[in-house]
Amino acid sequence: MTAHVDVMELVSRMRSAEEAFVLATVVRTVAATAAKAGAKAVIRADGTIAAGWIGGGCARGAVLNAARDALIDGQSRLVSVQPENLLAELGVQPGESRDGVRFAKNACPSKGTMDIFIEPMLPRPSLVILGASPVAIALSELARRFGFHVTAAAPAADFAEAPDADAVFDGFDIPAGTTTDHFIVVSTQSKGDEKALRAALGANAAYRGFVGSRKKIVSLKTKLAAEGMDPAALDAVKAPAGLDLGAITPDEIALSILAEIIELRRHGKRDTSARPSS
Template sequence: MGQKPDILKQAADLTNAGESFALATVVRTVAATAAKAGAKAIIRADGTIMEGWIGGGCARGAVLKAAREALEDGKPRFVSVQPEDLLTGLGVTAGAEKEGIRFARNMCPSKGTMDVFIEPVLPAPGIVILGSSPVAVALADIAPRFGFHVTVCAPEPEQAAFDRADARIDGFMVETAYTRGKFVVVSTQGRGDEAAMSAAVSVSCAYVSFVGSKAKAAALTDKLRCKGVDEIRLAAVKAPAGLDIGAITPDEIALSILSEIVQTRRRALRDAAIQVEPS
């Protein structure tokens, strides 16, 4: 089966689209194997091979399992698929790991050996912050330290409050930003609450939260519901934003929100990685 020449371009396209995937590369083969050194495959988070070739069923299960695990923890894997007699000679069993190598059994008649390097590609997660409240400023300040790309949506005169934003949008025109898979936080705190919340629930995203009390969020939700905003989108808003850590100061509240975002993101990555079991 031939290797398509545009596989690296497809990998770049997925990265630009913000989609996580693993790139599997055959780095060594011994004796007869279906795939040869240099063969590559793009493996999505659900365990499907989007493009490329890494051999048949003899290696596929072990590689897909390692790819899902790599996407879960962000660490690369090295898998060596070998026939039973070679594993015995090395003193290892299928599934064992030794010196950074995970061994798998090749049950195919070819009895070949294939080593595969699996690299997880996890685009920088993004946070979109609506508002310029002290909590918004604090969140925009700490999020980059954890690898987040920060987009700030606030009126242009208020943008000066943010020192570390990667992208800026004048007002609450969040629909102009790429939000799929990103985390949206409304932190207007009395300055444009309704406009910001309406914008936040109008886009597709991984998470949306509102900085404010339950009572305030409920009142705001009722207003938007009366204006015809979709009930399912309104129900998805987390309010108040953040994990309950007893936060009081803007910095503490920002920390609780970022902690919740990290928790949500990691759970989603783990769930995607284990969604499809190898056949």
């Protein structure tokens, strides 16, 4: 633990770096406790306390367990560390949750009570858009408004103007994704379809969508399968990408694709291959 590091300064740096962590804040104390209301700590994804102070061993285990769970489900929670006799009066067991509060036992001699708010700070979901088509441009603009970290990748000459994206790559060589919230959409529309699809299949992603006709994607999948590409990976590409909204214009198609990605994120689904094509 590095208590000398300014907690809020570290929070700002870690958020800018798109690093997952938890901000734990003591919101209430009763009787003697090591930390007082307002104390904060930054907890990394590996369970280490990077900065701050939330008390000693009396609360540490419960806070770290709650932090781990918060990073998994993305939900904030309140942890109440209380002596065993007070838990008994409430009729709850250590580890039990009630009305949004998780209870833990304080076995330290101080017998104090601490309530700690656990707030996960997760990286923005990552959307990589391969191509510079009108749909790609519209999707980039829309996704950023919904809080996505957008990477636009296409040959520089294909962009009529600079795309509205957090990062722009010349060509289809894209950085590998390392999170479950990593989505890729191929919207090249006849300008490098095969190369872009190969790049999408070679990157880690929770979702891969292809903007184009059924005839085109069938032809591409057949060709890549004949060259030894994994059939399961090819089948998992959602094509045409997007929910069936009857979309026609680039903006409407972009909306249908983003809606499909948001549905996937919120419902925790990872296999779109069995869903009907739009």
